[in-house]
Amino acid sequence: MAHAAHHAPVADKTELPPERSDIGLLRPDRTTGLLDWLTTVDHKKIGILYGAFAMLFFLLGGVEALAIRTQLAAPENAFISARTYNQMFTMHGTTMIFLGVMPLSAAFFNFLVPLQIGARDVAFPRLNAFSLWTFVFGALALNASWVFEVGHLAGWFRDFAWYQSLTYTDFAPANGWFSYAPLSGTFGQADAALHAPRFTGVGTDFWIIGIQILGVASLAASFNFIVTILNMRAPGMTMMRLPVFTWMTLVTAFLIIFAFPAITVALIQLMFDRTFGANFFNPTNGGQPILWQHLFWIFGHPEVYILVLPAMGIVSEILPTFSKKPLFGYPIIVFSGAVIGFLGFAVWSHHMFTTGLGPIPTAAFSLLTMAIAVPTGVKIFNWIGTIWGGRVRFTPPMVLSLGFIWMFMLGGFSGIMHSAAPADAQQQDTYFVVAHFHYVLVGGVLLGLMAGLYFWFPKIFGRMPNATVAYVASGLVIFGFNMAFGPMHYLGLAGQPRRTHTYQAGYGWEDWNLVATIGAFVLGIGVFLAFANLAWTAFRGRRCESDPWDARTLEWSLPSPVPAYNFAQTPVVATRDAWFAHKHGGPKVGALDDGGPAGVHMPSQSWMPLLASAGFLIVGLAVPMMAMGIPHAGWAVVSGLGVLFLGIWLWALEGPGGYQLVTPAATPSPAPAPAEAAR
Amino acid sequence: MSDHAAAAPTSTGIDHKKLIMWLFLASDCMFFGTLISTHLLYRKLYPTGFTDAEGHERFIQNLFDIELTSFSTFILLMSSFLMALAVSAMHKGQVASFRRNVLGVIAFGLVFLGCQVYEFTHFWQKGLTIQNSVFGSTFYVLTGTHGTHVAIGVLWLILLYFYSFTGRLRGHGGALDVEVAGLYWHFVDIVWIIIFTVVYLVEYLGPNGIWGAGLPLS
Secondary structure, eight states: GGGGGGSBBBBBBSOOOOBBBSOBBBBOOOOSSHHHHOOOOOHHHHHHHHHHHHHHHHHHHHHHHHHHHHHHHTOOOOOOOHHHHHHHHHHHHHIIIIIIIIIHHHHHHHHHHHHHHSSSSSSSHHHHHHHHHHHHHHHHHHHHHHHHHHHHHHTTTOOHHHTOOOOOOOOOSSTTTTTOTTTBOOSSOOTSSSOOOOOOTTHHHHHHHHHHHHHHHHHHHHHHHHHHHHOOOTTTOOOSSSOOOHHHHHHHHHHHHHHHHHHHHHHHHHHHHHHHOOOSOGGGGTTHHHHHHHHHHHHHHHHHHHHHHHHHHHHHHHHHHTTTTOOOOHHHHHHHHHHHHHHHOGGGGGGOOGGOOOOOHHHHHHHHHHHHEEEEEHHHHHHHHHHTTTOOOOOOOHHHHHHHHHHHHHHHHHHHHHHHHHHHHEEEEEETHHHHHHHHIIIIIHHHHHHHHHHHHHHHHHHEOHHHHHHHHHHHHHHHHHHHHHHHHHHHTTTTTTTTTTOOOTTSSSHHHHHHHHHHHHHHHHHHHHHHHHHHHHHEEEEEOOOTTTSSSGGGOSSSSSHHHHHHHHOOOOOOOHHHHHHHTTTOOOEEEOGGGOOOEEEOOHHHHHHHHHHHHHHOOOOOOOHTTTHHHHHHHHHHHHHHHHHHHHHHOOOOOOEOOOOOOOOOOOOOOOGGGGG | OOOOTTTTTOSSSSHHHHHHHHHHHHHHHHHHHHHHHHHHHHHOOOOOOEEETSSOEHHHHHHHHHHHHHHHHHHHHHHHHHHHHHHHHHTTHHHHHHHHHHHHHHHHHHHHHHHHHHHHHHHHHTOOOOTOHHHHHHHHHHHHHHHHHHHHHHHHHHHHEEEETOOOOHHHHHHHHHHHHHHHHHHHHHHHHHHHIIIIIISSSSSSTTTTTOOOOO
């Protein structure tokens, strides 16, 4: 772009006169401090912010889980009310999925993908910042419901007319993470104010707008990552040389862009039902609540793979590193991931076997669900094949990865049991299902993500986490997890229903519920210890060299922490696992003749993504307040949309900006890259 | 929007902006697919359309003004033709021709939106509301969402028209910006062809259609 040529290359942007955007506004240029973190467009810093926020929300979701388990520790317990219990399991599920696991995966996408493909940033750095802040503000809007709930319980609103006129006063979402209609919707005829009677209060409105905003963040990030992976690969980095984590990121991003529109439309329809008296799911006027289930699960089942594929990618990087072997059957792993992505869209009705779909659809979805176990099983065999005959080194990430394989497999086994519709009819809405998906999502995804954190933390911060604490934490997590969720298989088959805030004594459920609760606390302590260890490491940990694991992919060829420009010279790749081959007598990683004193193009920081996202925060708070009947809240919605459009407009007007950053000069490559590298 | 040099070669040879627009449109296919599916599922379930405030069963075909909708469909199709001319002009650097054609697209887009506003008002006066029937809900939300897409497109093209005077649209980057807007515009047009077919035209087939029997002319 023409902007790049205005100034001489510099080692730090603050050496330049302050940059003005195309419309004359001053652009932020600090590379340290709060200003930098708020306006950064650097994928590494955005990744760190994603990770930090995700871990905070993860702990919040964990506290909600412990409240649930404490309530269930004994029969007819009164630790929390039924209403609070409903809010806890709803927000626990929603928080863990949308605010914990997805953003933590996004943290890895952000930090790793450009480094693994040999790029200097993502394709749209400001859009990336927009995704981050939209996620943060959507999460805040969703959790603001707790503030209103506390205010309600404490009686803050008693004197207000809008509060006195509320029919339902549940302020935090309480419909479950799936918010099934008609419970979440309306019934009867709409009145003159276009409001039909509802079953639930504004908690549902918080949930609808919160998920809608989070969806925007996920979609924007996914468009960005697909373009980055397809378009910004270094010379020689063909698709079949991509690291598996990058491949799984690509598949996940495609799943997101095809699955999220379904929930977006479903949320719009539900919002129209609640706000304008429409009839999409209103049974009184002919709406079919079953449609909500279909639309939700057309999104909801791919969502399961959106959660698990990144963790599979992480494990596929860790196992070869610590087995000193290439990944066994790389193409098969990649194709299995893609097949899981395709089949993920064809199994949604297995969540609905008990709704009376009829024998043909039930049989078809049964078969397809069994079929999706095949690519998953292929991956597990490939991981075992990778370890087989390798020189295995035990490190915290390796232990967590092995735990991932074992625990995820157990979750897969109970999943196959669910695929048989007659068996599923017995298991529906029991703790057996809770056991199944926690084995997949905690035993699978959480262990995988923790393994990734311990594996890449030395790269992100240049500091090594304490291994002893990491082993203790991993042990507590794996042991506590099995103690918490193992017994739920039995409890479920013994008939204990899900989402029920208490149970009577005498069904034989007491002992195992107490065991599960103790296990949940062990798990909670383990996760907290693991995260605390990481937080300590980020600031005070022991410094380590740039490639402490003798790892395989390009990010390990860079110094730790990684400099702002990533690669001083664009790498030229000649083989899969290029960095490992480079170190151990294979083809060398070459370098293009760019960077050096001439500098590389760096994008300028910007306030506009933050401003546009702030519009979403206003909308996210104002829409439920409008539903509460708070005066003038409608104008707050309009002003929030105004801030959003103002942000986007100024963003378009300010121009991309940018400057030339000096990088270290090229060192002569020991061997020229082979001719095939240019392919 | 891309902060990296737009002219830099990409691995696929496709510009970042064009690729992200294709991905957005792929995603938007699922978006409209879900809305259209909702409409068709309910349409099959409730063949008579809706019941008005007086409790009379009303047939959609009597409500539709197919001549008007055909006209607005034709206008939207022709706007795509002008959009193609505008993109072509920008690629050749003929800014004056670009301005003429893009003004035509904007005008046709506004005519289409005007027809939709008229149609909504007309239907509403005839008793079809978003509250009184499932058909009303699916019809207004589906066609309204499409109308919102058109309105965003018109706003975008107006900005591009003004940018053609400020110098922002010079060179390869400018032609690319116009082409990306063109992709969006053509997509919105294609979606309307599908909506026009499955929401309007199919109502004229079958036993209740104007070529069938049994349509009460109320």
